[in-house]
Amino acid sequence: MIDIDGVLFDLDGVLWRRYHVSPGAAAVVAALRRESYTLGVITNTSARSGNFICRRLRSQHLPFRREEITTSSDVAAYHITVTHGGTIPVVCIGKYGSMRRSLSASGLNTISVRGDVPRVPLVVCAGYAERLERAEAAGILRIAPDVIALYATERDLWFGAADGPEPGAAWVVAAIEELLGRPATTLGKPNPLAVSVACKRLGLSPSRTIIVGDSLDSDVACAAAAGALSCLLRDERTRRGATRGEYEPNFEINNLKSLIKLIL
């Protein structure tokens, strides 16, 4: 038994793969809820909105409320508002416009790099994309003199998908750094800010929380930086990605159901 109040689950490779809930996930969540643990989801995805994730989890018997889900777009919205105020233009680069919608829903003034970008100080927020087109690269070059900060919702090298690791946002962020000639600040995991924002929303203290993830570089590193405990879900399909990290998890499991024995 571990002395904690709450559990933050990583999404891709832990609670689900390609939107299909992992075996045992519903049983684990139900068992922890019965024992009154505070539960949340902490995900670096910016390609899907918190509302979409919430609906999709609920439809597969994982009853999470929207406020229990913290995406890297939620973390970015919080940080940009606190640091730059709510009126600074935010140029969003990512798939499906999900990140842009999330930032707009938080009251931020978001714009597309393909549109008419005003010649005023602005920030750029980059996230997961499957392609970066030449027109976007040209737009990024044009706005470069006005960019006062470059943020990445995440820059994971990979994420755990259905058949193994798939490329995360790292290569997109690296391309935008080249185009702007400045480094990006990553706001999602492993930045401990992600845990702070998630814990604040849930009324948890990071030191009384365990993060369950499948990535040493993202989940385990983030937990260590935030002063939370970590549990690595080891999986043969993502093993090659997971071994890149230099961080040691507090606990390791080979399947999600083992979490019940570990925590209860």
Ligand SMILES: [Mg+2]
């Ligand atoms: Mg993961």
